[in-house]
Amino acid sequence: MISYPFISKTTPSDPYGDRAIDHRMERTFNKMCWSNGVFMTSADGSNLQVVANGGMTVSVMPGGCHIEGTRGYEQNKRNISISTAHTSLKRIDRIVARMDDSDSVRSIEIYKKEGVSSTTPTPPDLVRESNYYEIALADIYVMPGATEITNANIVDVRQDRDLCGLVIPAFPTPMNLEAITTQYIALLKAAVNNTVAGQLQNGIAQLKEDIQRLKASTNDIRIDNNSAENELASFFGSSIRA
Template sequence: MVEVYRFFNSTEGDERLYEADDFGQFFQNFLSNGFFMGLGVSPEGGNMDVIVSEGSAFIEGYDYANTDDLTLTHDSADAQYDRIDRIVIRLDRRQEERTIHAAILKGTAEGDVEAPELTRDDYIWELSIAQVLIEAGKSFIEDSQITDERGDRDVCGRVERPAKINDQVHSVDIKRPTTRAYQYHHEASAFYIHGDNQSEIFQEWLDSIGIDHYYGRDLSDLRMYVETYASQTDTGIQTVTIFDWAHQQNYQIYGKFNRASNRLGADLTWGSWHEEVLEAERVESSAGSYCIRYTNGQQVCYHSGRSITGVSNSVGALYRTQAQNWVVPSPFLEGSGVYVSITTTGNNRWAAVTGGTSDGETIPYRVFSAESDPSVNTDIRIKAEGRWR
């Protein structure tokens, strides 16, 4: 069958019959699998029972509700090994069952303990609302043995808009930066742009903001999330977040920008973009120095606690230390200019930068004094400001 349509009344000679699965498939267009509310798991106390609280869930288009506290009993613990059981809400569409129940999915007692896999096929679909650690030789369950899994989208999650609708939002509903506020969905809306397979429109948004670089990445590595709160009166607020998703263990936000549209002036187009400056990265050295990189390209580096002994080298009426070099933990953009301030401890002493920082990595300085004192320590504090990109 190529086309599917439903639901219609039967007429004489044209009977229209529908299965429960037809309704389940229909409802999946609007709601994802997950829990609506409740269904928390807690120990009864002093035994191997757990309590599932009142609550409700939605699985593959089917509705489930638990209207009172429900007691489930775990099998006894193994004498030697721990095991992990799961508390699941199980949809069973097999002809002999046709039920949804809360149940215990028993794990395996072993040295390298793992939670049991959920069943998700054409007949049985399980949501895990909790893991319960059954400790070896223990005859009762405590709070510390229960791990709430309701918030984990991979195994449960809260009921929301289904993934197939979200996929449409992230592709079909993408708009260009010139789109007026009234052309957006009334109130809140959002879409996602991929720097690889949507590079042309991604570049349009970068050009609109005035970004002429890719934050040291390839364009294909970048992602953009555009959130808009708009009304039909052509007023709105828009936020663009640019981030890197190429390496999920190194997730970084590179920039966040805002703009607004209003009806106060004759021109109802969007206003100028304004960057919301965020801390992009913090780089530390073993010597106690550290640098903070900001999303607007600025960098501030700090160094404190370095002790220098002896201000004894004479230069005319002044005394000075040997030349010192501070290697910053994170280099500045070469040739961009770095502003440096240095403070010292001790009477009649001061410090100064004694050379350029053209390489962006090394800041040369000396401590000066009006009198020779080869034995007293001088503590140095340095702050350097410039650009890292």
């Protein structure tokens, strides 16, 4: 099993340590711990939030994100210019955080993906490959002839798990608890069946079946066990004598 962090002893070849791991394995560990999305650490919820900044510009607030095992942090407010609006058609631009593993980038950066002007516009698709992965922060609705982007034109999509999501401990969604619950109940039954209490319960259950099968009167039953007597009286709704 690959595991870390542990003290590495010097080895003669890369990686120079018998407990060293490379960036791919580090990402694998991170993906086992955290989901993709934005780290929500600010009390006001502004982490990587996109807001209007006057005119045809928007701002991305400081914050961090986790994308496919990599992490990024924007320390300062980032201003982004929105292209001139079409005179008669609408457009939807999308602000994304992109993990780019190419040699020339090797980083997470914030980008604007410009949509196509149309009577029924749609936002640009997200690209999600092993070495190039995007999460969406907001969609910008650029109205025909617009000269200003307001907060009313910005749709925050950070909480949409399909587009972005907030970073949470990684687990399947929806998590399948049925199999776990079934196994747990089976273990409990097995444990009870191997105890005195379990044996008594099984005996009572068997006696109930026998009485129902024979259609016997409970007044004819003689039981030398107070617990069993009470259980049967409760089940049949009539008193029986011990």
